Amino acid sequence: MVIKKCQTCNREIIRDYIEFKCPACLKTRILRCMDCENKSTPYTCSDCGFKGP
Ligand SMILES: [Zn+2]
Ligand SMILES: [Zn+2]
Numbered sequence: 842m843v844i845k846k847c848q849t850c851n852r853e854i855i856r857d858y859i860e861f862k863c864p865a866c867l868k869t870r871i872l873r874c875m876d877c878e879n880k881s882t883p884y885t886c887s888d889c890g891f892k893g894p
Pocket of ligand 1: 847848849850851852873874875876877878
């Protein structure tokens with residue numbers, strides 16, 4: 842079993858999450874828990890360093 846981590850808060854994702862590609866490099870997948878999604882917490886792409894809401 843793979844443990845998924847939220848890119849924003851770095852916590853393990855237990856239930857719902859959204860997944861999308863970094864809009865800058867279109868390579869890295871960004872995972873976000875619903876908690877951060879609801880708060881629109883900024884994320885940073887681990888690959889290119891892009892920051893976005
Ligand atoms: Zn989170
Ligand atoms: Zn990126």
